[in-house]
Amino acid sequence: KSAWDIAKFYTEDFKAGLRDLKISVHDDHLVAATDHIKEQIDLIKKLEDKGFTYKIEDGIYFDSTKVTDYGKLARLDIEGLQAGKRVAVADKKNLTDFALWKFSAAGPKRDMEWDSPWGVGFPGWHIECSAMAMKYLGDTIDIHAGGIDHIPVHHTNEIAQSESATGKTFVNYWLHNNHMMVAEQKISKSLKNGITLQDIKTKGFTPDAFKLLVLQSHYR
Numbered sequence: 001k002s003a004w005d006i007a008k009f010y011t012e013d014f015k016a017g018l019r020d021l022k023i024s025v026h027d028d029h030l031v032a033a034t035d036h037i038k039e040q041i042d043l044i045k046k047l048e049d050k051g052f053t054y055k056i057e058d059g060i061y062f063d064s065t066k067v068t069d070y071g072k073l074a075r076l077d078i079e080g081l082q083a084g085k086r087v088a089v090a091d092k093k094n095l096t097d098f099a100l101w102k103f104s105a106a107g108p109k110r111d112m113e114w115d116s117p118w119g120v121g122f123p124g125w126h127i128e129c130s131a132m133a134m135k136y137l138g139d140t141i142d143i144h145a146g147g148i149d150h151i152p153v154h155h156t157n158e159i160a161q162s163e164s165a166t167g168k169t170f171v172n173y174w175l176h177n178n179h180m181m182v183a184e185q186k187i188s189k190s191l192k193n194g195i196t197l198q199d200i201k202t203k204g205f206t207p208d209a210f211k212l213l214v215l216q217s218h219y220r
Contacts, residue, residue, distance in 0.1 A: 003111035007034070010192075019199050020207040031136065033128035037114050040131045041124045044100045046165045055093040056143075059102040060118050065094055067160045074152040099124035099155050126157040130170070134162070144171040146177055174181065177219045 011032075018025055033040075034113075047053050052066050064070045064078075071078055078096060081161060103121040104113045113122050133141055139162075146155060155174065162170035179186040182193045200210050 007032075020201075021211050022195060022208070026128065029136075031132055033123070034112065036128065036132050036135065037123065039135055040127045042099075042162070043127060043131045043134070043165055044123075047100065047161060051061050051166065052161075052164050054093065055118065057103075057171065058091075059099045059124070061092060061097045062100050062157070062161055062164075063093060064098070064160060066143040067164060068175055070160050071156055074156050076152060076156065078197060084166050098126060098153075099175075100161070124156055126161060129154075130158050130162040130165070133170075134166075139166040139168045140171075141171055142172050143175060145175045145177065148176045149175060166174065175219065 005006065011030075016029070030107075041052070044053070048060070053060050054063055056062075068172070070074055076096070101116055101118055101121050101123060104110050104117050108121065113120055118209075159170050181187070182195060185191060185193060187194050196211070197207060201207065
């Protein structure tokens, strides 16, 4: 299967789960990062014009030291992180710098790659969220949700790139949900202890019963 096939499969599976759980989401509000490459490139160009980026062998990176309050959401100890650095991080200037655009490696064509002002490649992990949020919700949004594991890296970098581009507060309120637990362990791929909605239905429980169970606990 191609990356496109896999993405389509999980998109449809996600939509089917929403229907099972009677969660109403209009298709117009479910947007794909691959449909917004232009917006992501435009945002990177804006950051480049403002002096927040640099280029190394494998891509275009955001210079986190240009942001005076980088890591404010996670209360990161940047100096401690740098001092404790243990792994090679390519040619990044700083441990907390992150990729905005990655260059495709020479050789076989990737399933997902696009032309850009910097060369053929693909967006970094974080830039898509800022670009799509800004397009549909504006430069400042009221509420941004996500898992607690996104706080130290993904959401921290969303804030840095968004506020550097616009000069405005990116999010007014962050609501981070905690991990779901199974037999007192966090669900994880490595433990292979995930439970799907289909598993729950196979065991004879209704999606409504699962929804009620989740709603009885605090999101954190």
